[in-house]
Amino acid sequence: MMPQTPAPRVCSHCDGFPVVHITTGSLTLDGKRRTLAAACPDCKGTGTRTARPALAHAGK
Numbered sequence: 491m492m493p494q495t496p497a498p499r500v501c502s503h504c505d506g507f508p509v510v511h512i513t514t515g516s517l518t519l520d521g522k523r524r525t526l527a528a529a530c531p532d533c534k535g536t537g538t539r540t541a542r543p544a545l546a547h548a549g550k
């Protein structure tokens with residue numbers, strides 16, 4: 491038997507768009523819109539999540 495590595499799945503929290511840019515409404519000195527990059531808190535900006543091995547060998 492081969493050990494199976496969990497396939498990375500698209501993050502259900504951000505649906506594969508881990509980093510969004512939020513306009514703050516203020517302008518920079520050169521007239522551009524100021525944006526903030528916000529990474530998805532769930533996948534930490536990777537866009538994918540690996541399924542955790544739930545309770546594998548949890549017995550102690």
Ligand SMILES: [Zn+2]
Nearest residue numbers: 501504530533
């Ligand atoms: Zn995410």
